[in-house]
Amino acid sequence: MRDTTSSCARNDAIETLSGAQLTAWQTDRLREVANYAYQEVPFYRELWDRAGVEPGLLRSIEDFARFPTISKHDLVQAGNCWTNPHQGPVAFSTRGTSGDPLLVWLSAEEEEAYILPTMRGFRWAGFRSGMTALLMSPVWHRLAACEAHAIARLGGRCAFFWGSMGSEYTDSFLQTLSSERPEFITTTAPFLLSLIRRSTGATIRPHELFKGVRSVVVVGLPLTPRMREFLRDRLQVEDVFERGGTQEGAATDECQWHTAPHVHEDVCYLEVVDDVGIHAAPGARGRLIVTKLTTAGSIFVRYDTGDIAAFAPGECACGCGFRRLKIYGRPESSVLVGDRLITAYDVRMCIEEDPALVGRNVLLISEANARAGVLTVAVEGDARDPAKLRARLRERLEVATAHIVWLGDLRVNWGFRQVLDGREVRLPRS
Amino acid sequence: MATENAYLLFDVPGGRLAFGDGDLDIWAEHLTWCYRMMGIGDGATIAVQDFGSSPISFLGSSLLMPGLQRGVAERIDGRFICLDASAERVTLTPALLAQLAVDALVIREDVIALLSAELHKKGFAELAQRTMKTIVVFGDEPPAFNPGRLQPWRHLMHVESALLLAPQCVRCECFHLREGFYEVDGRRIRNLRLTAPAYDLPRGELFSPSHCAAGSRDWCIGWSPRGRGI
Numbered sequence: 001m002r003d004t005t006s007s008c009a010r011n012d013a014i015e016t017l018s019g020a021q022l023t024a025w026q027t028d029r030l031r032e033v034a035n036y037a038y039q040e041v042p043f044y045r046e047l048w049d050r051a052g053v054e055p056g057l058l059r060s061i062e063d064f065a066r067f068p069t070i071s072k073h074d075l076v077q078a079g080n081c082w083t084n085p086h087q088g089p090v091a092f093s094t095r096g097t098s099g100d101p102l103l104v105w106l107s108a109e110e111e112e113a114y115i116l117p118t119m120r121g122f123r124w125a126g127f128r129s130g131m132t133a134l135l136m137s138p139v140w141h142r143l144a145a146c147e148a149h150a151i152a153r154l155g156g157r158c159a160f161f162w163g164s165m166g167s168e169y170t171d172s173f174l175q176t177l178s179s180e181r182p183e184f185i186t187t188t189a190p191f192l193l194s195l196i197r198r199s200t201g202a203t204i205r206p207h208e209l210f211k212g213v214r215s216v217v218v219v220g221l222p223l224t225p226r227m228r229e230f231l232r233d234r235l236q237v238e239d240v241f242e243r244g245g246t247q248e249g250a251a252t253d254e255c256q257w258h259t260a261p262h263v264h265e266d267v268c269y270l271e272v273v274d275d276v277g278i279h280a281a282p283g284a285r286g287r288l289i290v291t292k293l294t295t296a297g298s299i300f301v302r303y304d305t306g307d308i309a310a311f312a313p314g315e316c317a318c319g320c321g322f323r324r325l326k327i328y329g330r331p332e333s334s335v336l337v338g339d340r341l342i343t344a345y346d347v348r349m350c351i352e353e354d355p356a357l358v359g360r361n362v363l364l365i366s367e368a369n370a371r372a373g374v375l376t377v378a379v380e381g382d383a384r385d386p387a388k389l390r391a392r393l394r395e396r397l398e399v400a401t402a403h404i405v406w407l408g409d410l411r412v413n414w415g416f417r418q419v420l421d422g423r424e425v426r427l428p429r430s
Numbered sequence: 431m432a433t434e435n436a437y438l439l440f441d442v443p444g445g446r447l448a449f450g451d452g453d454l455d456i457w458a459e460h461l462t463w464c465y466r467m468m469g470i471g472d473g474a475t476i477a478v479q480d481f482g483s484s485p486i487s488f489l490g491s492s493l494l495m496p497g498l499q500r501g502v503a504e505r506i507d508g509r510f511i512c513l514d515a516s517a518e519r520v521t522l523t524p525a526l527l528a529q530l531a532v533d534a535l536v537i538r539e540d541v542i543a544l545l546s547a548e549l550h551k552k553g554f555a556e557l558a559q560r561t562m563k564t565i566v567v568f569g570d571e572p573p574a575f576n577p578g579r580l581q582p583w584r585h586l587m588h589v590e591s592a593l594l595l596a597p598q599c600v601r602c603e604c605f606h607l608r609e610g611f612y613e614v615d616g617r618r619i620r621n622l623r624l625t626a627p628a629y630d631l632p633r634g635e636l637f638s639p640s641h642c643a644a645g646s647r648d649w650c651i652g653w654s655p656r657g658r659g660i
Contacts, residue, residue, distance in 0.1 A: 093511075102529075103530055132439075137487075138488055138495065139481075139488070148495060149496045152437060152497065153496070159440075160439070162440075162441045162443060162481060163481055164514050166518065180441075
């Protein structure tokens with residue numbers, strides 16, 4: 001196994017670097033990773049030779065931006081040519097929401113690099129030594145595998161419930177919550193929302209079981225400000241934090257200011273690019289491109305995740321110099337209405353302006369007339385001020401027409417999928 | 431045997447497992463022994479379709495659990511593929527098996543029907559059957575034979591609440607209760623290495639030690655061929 005001491009030291013020091021120092025540090029890491037990938041991974045060597053870029057001449061972030069981006073399809077096609085000789089012994093699967101899933105490998109050295117930012121994120125979210133954390137399954141995601149290590153190193157206990165992250169396991173989760181009484185929880189937002197919905201009308205309300213929980217850290221759904229308040233109020237926990245990350249190496253965590261998750265700049269270099277591949281200005285949306293800053297595990301250099309994201313402009317009040325990134329969704333959680341790509345997050349923001357609609361599941365319906373500027377949205381529950389909501393959707397999202405389908409008693413699972421093909425389901429028309 | 435200062439707590443069906451310092455390596459060594467008894471050799475790539483809170487998953491590698499010095503992958507110098515057992519993830523397995531040749535697929539009995547259907551749907555069932563060893567994990571008794579499903583190469587008995595892991599031996603076809611790990615009293619099986627409720631074997635035949643040379647001091651559980659799903 002490789003010596004990880006130097007990388008640990010680097011990670012601790014990086015939080016205090018200035019912006020220019022951080023850029024210089026990341027440029028060095030990018031050159032290191034690119035040189036390694038060129039020498040050890042045939043896929044990158046062939047790709048970069050074809051593109052006429054040389055890792056040895058990489059001197060700046062601007063040089064790096066000339067390297068071609070890659071997609072999941074490229075990596076699936078590459079097969080063994082993408083194999084890193086030091087990729088490690090454990091593999092996780094991506095979720096396959098955009099085609100075939102991809103196996104992503106984790107090594108001890110890479111995990112070591114990612115445990116430190118996980119500890120940082122958990123400290124930001126209020127985890128303290130002596131606490132018990134109820135965690136996600138370690139086989140669910142590469143980043144989830146780091147969580148138990150982080151909690152143990154922070155001096156805590158880890159508890160795991162039986163099952164997985166589907167809504168059918170909420171009872172199992174509640175049982176462990178009740179028996180272990182954790183102060184800290186990591187889970188997915190869809191899972192928590194399913195749990196709240198399932199508990200409606202139950203004898204024991206969720207907040208009674210969440211008594212004593214100080215922080216809940218969620219992944220899997222970008223939180224709107226009102227959704228965060230909804231979760232905090234319904235569960236009566238002190239705070240709810242958004243965590244982000246991809247199997248390909250992106251890692252983000254929110255600080256207490258909740259302005260947007262900070263990028264863990266010591267393990268990943270993230271870019272947001274526009275349609276022609278130019279870096280988007282802070283505040284402007286674009287596609288998220290990920291590069292892992294380690295030569296261990298599966299190598300991702302300028303990987304186009306397909307996520308729609310934007311860097312938050314300005315600095316965070318917490319004083320941390322790490323950039324902040326909000327991931328709004330993916331093509332699979334968005335619809336193209338006219339020429340505007342509208343995410344489920346955008347629609348939820350709009351709908352939740354009415355406090356009575358916060359916490360209802362919202363789905364975008366992909367239909368043929370979207371091209372003509374018609375946005376179709378399905379909202380759980382009974383109609384509420386439909387004319388006002390339609391006007392709000394038209395105005396805020398700049399679409400010609402907004403249709404709302406009120407689902408009434410029909411319950412659609414809270415899931416990571418937020419767009420339904422209009423041909424897939426027969427929905428009540430309103 | 432009692433676990434002092436447990437810092438890893440797992441809720442499992444019918445109970446709770448608590449592990450402290452050093453406990454996990456005892457069980458990772460035992461699970462590795464189970465794989466060897468079932469004929470899985472060094473350097474193997476093992477894919478496990480189980481929940482993360484199952485020891486068959488979390489003992490797979492030291493990367494998955496703090497305090498685990500060497501998981502199964504490190505002990506056999508092999509590779510471990512994490513495949514969660516949720517229905518959503520099971521549907522992804524055929525595409526993953528198409529990308530990577532695995533030596534053994536270890537799968538919970540309750541999701542094998544779903545995986546078999548997905549493999550058939552993707553036209554991959556025959557190839558999967560030919561190229562990998564399928565180990566089906568069951569609780570109280572092996573599943574009945576079902577020609578429509580991926581056929582098991584071996585079975586692994588796993589009673590979660592008792593942390594009972596008994597592999598089907600390549601030699602005698604019975605399920606070994608490893609000496610030093612389990613104690614048998616009548617039909618009651620007690621875990622000697624972890625505080626866990628005893629397990630009362632509801633069916634099957636118990637054979638006293640010296641039944642099989644592969645583990646001459648082990649008790650064994652046998653089912654009739656029909657009971658073994660054959």
